[in-house]
Amino acid sequence: MATNEELLAKEIWDMFAEPTPPKRAAWISAVQTGNMPGMAAGSDAIVKFSDFNQHHLKKAGALADHWIALEQKSPGIAGVQSVVDAYRALEGHENPDLLLYALTSYVTLRPQDGFPLQVPSILITDPDKIAPSHQEDRDGALGVAVGSAMETKMDWFREDPLLNEHHAHWHQVYRGDVIKDRQGEMFFYMHQQMLARYDTERMGQEVPAVVPFKDFSNAVAVGYAAGPDVRLSNAYTPRAPNQHANDDFAANQPDILSEAMSDIASGMYDMNASTSEINKRETEAINVLGGIIEPSAAAGANQPSYYGYHGGGHMSISAINSNANAAGVMSNTVTAIRDVIFWEWHKGVDEIGQAWQDRSPVQDLATDAPPVKMRKSVDAHGKAYSADIIVCKSSTIAGIDAAGFNGDAFGETNFGGAQWNTDFASGINGAVSTADVLNTKMASGTITVSPAKAYTYPYLTHDPFCFFIRVENTSVRTLHVTVRIFIVLEQYENERRKWIELDKFLHDLKPNSKSVIFRRDRQSSVIRKPAVTDPSTHNTHFNPDDINESDCTCGWPYHLLLPRGNKTGMPFRLMVMITDAAIDLVGPEPDCGSLSFCGARTSDYPDKRPLGYPFNRKFDAAHPISATIASMDNMASRLITIKEL
Amino acid sequence: MIEAGESYIVELWGGYDDPRMAQLRIMLRNAMMEMGLIPDWKEYHPTGNSAEKFPEYFRKYGSGEIAMASNGIIILALKASDAGESFAAAEMVGKIRETAAGFRRMNGRRARKSYMSFFLALGIAFFPKCPFCWAAYMTVFSAMGLGTVSFQPWMLPVMLLMLGLNTLSMYFSRKRHGWGPLVLSLSGALLVILGKLIFHAVAPVYVGVLMLLFASLWNSLPTRMVTSIRYLLGLRIS
Numbered sequence: 001m002a003t004n005e006e007l008l009a010k011e012i013w014d015m016f017a018e019p020t021p022p023k024r025a026a027w028i029s030a031v032q033t034g035n036m037p038g039m040a041a042g043s044d045a046i047v048k049f050s051d052f053n054q055h056h057l058k059k060a061g062a063l064a065d066h067w068i069a070l071e072q073k074s075p076g077i078a079g080v081q082s083v084v085d086a087y088r089a090l091e092g093h094e095n096p097d098l099l100l101y102a103l104t105s106y107v108t109l110r111p112q113d114g115f116p117l118q119v120p121s122i123l124i125t126d127p128d129k130i131a132p133s134h135q136e137d138r139d140g141a142l143g144v145a146v147g148s149a150m151e152t153k154m155d156w157f158r159e160d161p162l163l164n165e166h167h168a169h170w171h172q173v174y175r176g177d178v179i180k181d182r183q184g185e186m187f188f189y190m191h192q193q194m195l196a197r198y199d200t201e202r203m204g205q206e207v208p209a210v211v212p213f214k215d216f217s218n219a220v221a222v223g224y225a226a227g228p229d230v231r232l233s234n235a236y237t238p239r240a241p242n243q244h245a246n247d248d249f250a251a252n253q254p255d256i257l258s259e260a261m262s263d264i265a266s267g268m269y270d271m272n273a274s275t276s277e278i279n280k281r282e283t284e285a286i287n288v289l290g291g292i293i294e295p296s297a298a299a300g301a302n303q304p305s306y307y308g309y310h311g312g313g314h315m316s317i318s319a320i321n322s323n324a325n326a327a328g329v330m331s332n333t334v335t336a337i338r339d340v341i342f343w344e345w346h347k348g349v350d351e352i353g354q355a356w357q358d359r360s361p362v363q364d365l366a367t368d369a370p371p372v373k374m375r376k377s378v379d380a381h382g383k384a385y386s387a388d389i390i391v392c393k394s395s396t397i398a399g400i401d402a403a404g405f406n407g408d409a410f411g412e413t414n415f416g417g418a419q420w421n422t423d424f425a426s427g428i429n430g431a432v433s434t435a436d437v438l439n440t441k442m443a444s445g446t447i448t449v450s451p452a453k454a455y456t457y458p459y460l461t462h463d464p465f466c467f468f469i470r471v472e473n474t475s476v477r478t479l480h481v482t483v484r485i486f487i488v489l490e491q492y493e494n495e496r497r498k499w500i501e502l503d504k505f506l507h508d509l510k511p512n513s514k515s516v517i518f519r520r521d522r523q524s525s526v527i528r529k530p531a532v533t534d535p536s537t538h539n540t541h542f543n544p545d546d547i548n549e550s551d552c553t554c555g556w557p558y559h560l561l562l563p564r565g566n567k568t569g570m571p572f573r574l575m576v577m578i579t580d581a582a583i584d585l586v587g588p589e590p591d592c593g594s595l596s597f598c599g600a601r602t603s604d605y606p607d608k609r610p611l612g613y614p615f616n617r618k619f620d621a622a623h624p625i626s627a628t629i630a631s632m633d634n635m636a637s638r639l640i641t642i643k644e645l
Numbered sequence: 646m647i648e649a650g651e652s653y654i655v656e657l658w659g660g661y662d663d664p665r666m667a668q669l670r671i672m673l674r675n676a677m678m679e680m681g682l683i684p685d686w687k688e689y690h691p692t693g694n695s696a697e698k699f700p701e702y703f704r705k706y707g708s709g710e711i712a713m714a715s716n717g718i719i720i721l722a723l724k725a726s727d728a729g730e731s732f733a734a735a736e737m738v739g740k741i742r743e744t745a746a747g748f749r750r751m752n753g754r755r756a757r758k759s760y761m762s763f764f765l766a767l768g769i770a771f772f773p774k775c776p777f778c779w780a781a782y783m784t785v786f787s788a789m790g791l792g793t794v795s796f797q798p799w800m801l802p803v804m805l806l807m808l809g810l811n812t813l814s815m816y817f818s819r820k821r822h823g824w825g826p827l828v829l830s831l832s833g834a835l836l837v838i839l840g841k842l843i844f845h846a847v848a849p850v851y852v853g854v855l856m857l858l859f860a861s862l863w864n865s866l867p868t869r870m871v872t873s874i875r876y877l878l879g880l881r882i883s
Contacts, residue, residue, distance in 0.1 A: 366698055375683055375684075375685035376685060376686065376687070377670070377673070377674050377677070377683075377684030377685055377686060378670045378671060378674050378684070379674075380671075380674075382667050382670055382671050385684075387683050387684070387685075421682070421683050422683070423678075423683055423684075620692065620693075622692035623661070623690055623692045623693045624661075626661070627661035627662075627688075627690050627692070627693070628693075630661065630688040630690075631687065631688050631689060631690060631693055633687060
């Protein structure tokens with residue numbers, strides 16, 4: 001028997017599940033005919049909702065905030081019911097996409113109060129926006145190219161439903177008009193990590209790295225047409241190749257970019273020397289710049305000509321070939337990353353953050369490195385190798401999924417103690433099989449746009465894996481440490497902005513001890529929690545048992561945690577760095593732990609270090625990343641091959 | 646296989662991309678594996694941004710030079726000109742194997758060497774420096790039930806000899822912790838001698854003895870423990 005709370009939670013879940021295209025069509029028709037009950041003709045009716053449009057965002061944000069306040073007046077069922085009633089009252093009187101955005105924002109940002117609500121999977125909320133582009137009429141009905149033949153090799157990544165969901169949800173969690181700790185810095189970092197992953201995946205598919213698009217006096221060379229259902233849902237228009245953006249932003253873009261770069265070069269955003277703490281100096285400075293560029297509340301009162309540069313670019317590009325009712329996919333966070341130009345535009349935006357970072361002093365990792373040691377040498381080919389980074393496929397660890405499985409104890413038994421001086425490079429060692437190759441494979445799911453129309457789509461999966469990291473505490477005190485794990489395509493190992501964060505977590509090391517730290521892929525701080533192992537079915541049906549307030553619905557999709565690699569196997573460098581949590585930590589680690597891209601729900605970002613540390617600053621050109629790792633006791637790396645089956 | 650708990654520290658100095666370093670790494674790896682050890686070393690590169698943190702024993706080497714140290718003792722060095730055919734790979738392999746084999750034996754011998762100066766300093770600290778001191782000791786010893794021995798004039802040269810031995814021990818192990826312990830020990834010895842023979846004052850003698858003890862303790866601690874203490878102090882200060 002469902003409780004009243006569950007019934008109400010289901011009602012909200014169902015509100016998200018109601019098909020939007022008919023509502024959208026009805027809304028457009030009502031606006032065009034002026035037949036909008038409760039709204040005066042000619043009033044400010046939003047036809048094409050875009051969360052990159054600051055006016056639209058403020059309106060939707062105000063509505064979400066109003067609903068949150070409404071619930072707080074009578075917390076519990078009555079409060080939530082009043083929000084449902086308020087939403088229903090606005091249907092037909094407000095843009096349905098704006099209403100859904102506001103409702104999502106309300107569910108995302110409302111305080112945890114013991115009454116959990118859930119937004120369904122994007123497969124349910126927006127099937128019309130995520131239908132694959134490559135089926136039926138890639139170059140067909142509207143005669144528009146989908147990127148290029150080469151770019152279609154990356155459709156699986158750009159059009160991955162849960163990746164699109166992640167991008168949209170991240171922009172909800174870090175809503176531009178809401179003040180959230182280190183939002184501006186996170187804006188740069190999360191998108192930089194998306195680009196690092198995208199470029200890595202491109203290498204795997206033999207597609208060259210993304211070339212930034214940063215001059216609107218040039219045409220947008222690449223075209224993009226979303227799939228037929230996306231277009232026909234009255235939401236998006238296609239863009240033919242070699243089109244010019246021609247709005248005010250496009251006309252001024254080269255100048256305002258130049259002004260931004262000039263301000264950075266002149267030191268306008270340099271670290272504030274009056275702030276005593278070095279990490280704070282750095283994070284506060286980049287936070288303001290990120291806030292200005294996105295834009296977000298992190299900008300404070302700063303509104304130079306390049307305020308909103310990023311959002312302006314989205315709007316300008318989406319306006320190409322737009323019509324009265326719809327614009328390109330770049331106009332919406334749910335669909336923007338489908339378009340090839342998204343990545344090109346963002347790489348240009350990313351260069352602004354990089355220009356700021358490159359003005360910082362060279363990274364000095366030695367000063368506050370904790371007294372720990374991971375062993376380092378080379379492999380048979382002379383490439384950097386650490387016997388203390390041990391990788392296993394989870395399937396080879398007996399009992400790993402059992403409740404109460406103690407990974408640290410398992411590691412201690414098999415890799416510590418008497419086994420401390422044994423190298424477990426790969427192969428079967430006693431009871432445990434270790435790996436130097438991790439496998440990925442493509443699976444397929446189904447997107448049901450309507451009862452009569454369904455599509456299959458490809459998505460990446462990987463064999464679950466785990467790490468055993470051996471660390472010696474060489475000090476006479478207990479060390480509370482932060483373990484940071486990154487991966488990079490071997491060929492990129494000295495390019496700091498290509499390193500991909502895999503995990504970041506806390507661990508205690510006893511005095512003068514040799515410890516084995518266990519960590520599973522599904523515990524990663526990068527991914528949403530709990531890990532969605534089957535993206536095609538997760539959260540596609542309402543189940544009150546699946547709703548948990550402590551879940552982290554914000555985070556990178558688990559199934560994309562590991563890069564795809566290729567059929568022959570691609571060499572990646574895996575790096576582990578141990579830092580002192582006594583220096584790093586702001587407060588307790590959030591319960592769900594998806595902090596890398598999402599921080600903590602109600603408190604400050606838990607890690608004081610700049611996001612992406614240690615790759616947040618340039619390294620000494622004469623002492624690159626690989627040399628730095630070789631010279632630091634608290635860093636170690638090894639190669640691992642990722643092979644697609 | 647070495648026993649758990651045994652420790653050895655191998656360090657390399659040289660250009661990260663120096664082809665000889667690449668060769669050296671593989672040789673070192675193979676030699677250590679042959680000896681049943683997990684290959685492990687720390688590298689210092691002349692171009693690194695932490696020059697001030699280079700161990701003292703590497704500071705005399707420059708760009709283009711390569712050196713290898715085992716537990717703070719230089720065991721191999723190549724000049725910039727030692728390249729190509731003059732790069733005696735076979736000789737290096739021999740040295741590396743010899744060194745790797747020595748890791749197991751090193752601990753006992755090394756511990757004796759490390760702690761010798763500390764025990765010497767302890768001896769000096771409690772060595773009777775005057776008839777009154779002797780009387781004081783004897784009072785304590787008597788209280789503990791021990792017999793009495795009178796102060797002898799030969800004790801002064803013996804104390805000076807022990808001071809000399811202690812200082813010499815610091816000199817020989819200067820590569821581990823640098824010149825700090827030696828300078829501290831010399832200063833302490835000077836204070837003891839000045840206080841005892843020139844000023845006939847007690848305070849400088851005790852300060853000197855404390856300095857000797859501290860220098861000896863410093864010298865006898867494992868390098869990594871000193872690094873750890875420095876780190877902790879640094880944290881406190883910051």
